[in-house]
Amino acid sequence: MKSLEELLAEHPFFRGMKEEHIRLFAGCASNVCFDAGAFLVREGEPADRFFLLRHGRVALEVQIPGRGSAVIQTLGEGDVVGWSWVVPPYRWTFDGRAVELVRAWSFDAVCIRTKAEQDPSLGYELLKRLLPVVVERLQATRLQLLDVYGEGKLGVRSPA
Amino acid sequence: MYAVPPDPYLPEPAVVVRRRREMPDVWTLELRTASEDFSFQPGQFNMLYAFGVGEVPISLSGSPDRRGVAVHTVRAVGAVTTALAQLRPGTVVGVRGPFGTSWPLAEAEGRDLLVVAGGIGLAPLRPVLYHALTRRERYGRVAVLYGARTPQDLLYRAELGRWRSRLDVQVEVTVDRADHEWRGNVGVVTTLLPRASVDPGETVAFVCGPEVMMRYAVAGLERLGVPRESIYVSVERNMKCALGLCGHCQWGPYFVCRQGPVFRYGDVEGLLRVREL
Numbered sequence: 517m518k519s520l521e522e523l524l525a526e527h528p529f530f531r532g533m534k535e536e537h538i539r540l541f542a543g544c545a546s547n548v549c550f551d552a553g554a555f556l557v558r559e560g561e562p563a564d565r566f567f568l569l570r571h572g573r574v575a576l577e578v579q580i581p582g583r584g585s586a587v588i589q590t591l592g593e594g595d596v597v598g599w600s601w602v603v604p605p606y607r608w609t610f611d612g613r614a615v616e617l618v619r620a621w622s623f624d625a626v627c628i629r630t631k632a633e634q635d636p637s638l639g640y641e642l643l644k645r646l647l648p649v650v651v652e653r654l655q656a657t658r659l660q661l662l663d664v665y666g667e668g669k670l671g672v673r674s675p676a
Numbered sequence: 677m678y679a680v681p682p683d684p685y686l687p688e689p690a691v692v693v694r695r696r697r698e699m700p701d702v703w704t705l706e707l708r709t710a711s712e713d714f715s716f717q718p719g720q721f722n723m724l725y726a727f728g729v730g731e732v733p734i735s736l737s738g739s740p741d742r743r744g745v746a747v748h749t750v751r752a753v754g755a756v757t758t759a760l761a762q763l764r765p766g767t768v769v770g771v772r773g774p775f776g777t778s779w780p781l782a783e784a785e786g787r788d789l790l791v792v793a794g795g796i797g798l799a800p801l802r803p804v805l806y807h808a809l810t811r812r813e814r815y816g817r818v819a820v821l822y823g824a825r826t827p828q829d830l831l832y833r834a835e836l837g838r839w840r841s842r843l844d845v846q847v848e849v850t851v852d853r854a855d856h857e858w859r860g861n862v863g864v865v866t867t868l869l870p871r872a873s874v875d876p877g878e879t880v881a882f883v884c885g886p887e888v889m890m891r892y893a894v895a896g897l898e899r900l901g902v903p904r905e906s907i908y909v910s911v912e913r914n915m916k917c918a919l920g921l922c923g924h925c926q927w928g929p930y931f932v933c934r935q936g937p938v939f940r941y942g943d944v945e946g947l948l949r950v951r952e953l
Contacts, residue, residue, distance in 0.1 A: 528870075577856065587854050587862040592871060615859055652867075655892070659864045660852050664886040665795035665825040 520545060524621065528594045529568050529645055537638050544627035550614040556597060557612040563600035564625050569593055572618035577611040589653070590615065596649050601625035684919055687725045687770025690746060692763045698831055702796060703761040704737065704749045709771060712744040717778030718803030719910060719938040722746055723918050725770030726759035733915040733933070735800035736774060740807055746771060749799040749831065775918040777938045779804050779908060784880035788816040790872055790902070792893050794823045794865050794885025798831045800910050801884050805839065812844055819846040819872040823865025826851050827858050846873050865889065869896040876901035884910040891948060894941050907941040
């Protein structure tokens, strides 16, 4: 049977990370499961953990008064859920809801932050892996904002 | 005696045999062409003439294996396309074509095939899927990544479902906006790229959609490790004669109607970055 460290090492987030660092992460990790419809995180609540998805999809949602919830993005296997735990005041800015059965690794945010403070190389390694995720999602959001499919003329090879 | 070559400017009559509403402003027309031998390569387009209104270039979106039939998906955005979208079965439309370059399916044989489509950009790529799925054994893994604005804007929904039910093709769909009723993916199509089950170094990628989407998609493909020379895009420009004569579709050194619409990305990358073009 594989150890927790070995299982974590298989997740894309940890690919190529030193064993000693993975061991530190493993010390803050637990295996969690959410049924479809269950919330992993709720907007405004303390961001005291983050998740690495192993199975299933999670919808990031925002509640719009009078209009219900709007899905901002869907995350899937291999994705990271949450970075509000890195940035004060450590509160979730979106809801995260399981679209289907979700299995994930959950990491205690205080535990990870404390270890990162004590070992800056761990903190740097963490940020090197988290920042590309933030950048990718920022770029995706910008593209989303462009509304590139709106009133386009594709399929028509001239605007006649 | 010699045979008089057909006048390339002269449209041939084709009869609308079927029309299907894909979205409120998007229709798919099935035309029976004058020639029973009419055929095309995936990626090519026809010039469709709505009599008395005008002529527009429209991608062929049906099966390349059906001779004598031209299928076109048209979004009603102007006078001609609105007239085309309103054509009823039994009416006649003028057709010239097919024109332009095609997706290099032969190059993709023996390799993984990744199709990335945005919005109505799925239309010029659907013939690729008809072709590849009919000859499935010629290709490695086949993946389709498709993005649209909302769930209501998804093209060929039933077909996407059928392809998805096959075990030998991966189909991932996402929309930019959705409410909580939508159980699929939300996010731009580029967010699906890491989920494509292909071997990037052995993949040929065909990309079609709004140009800004294609730029981001190509950047994502390169990050995955798909070789630049294996990435192809289909671009749209203002095509008129479709013969490379009138110059309306000139794009740097190319006439899109003749040297395009399908280009190897590396050949046009610089042009896609020129703001004035």
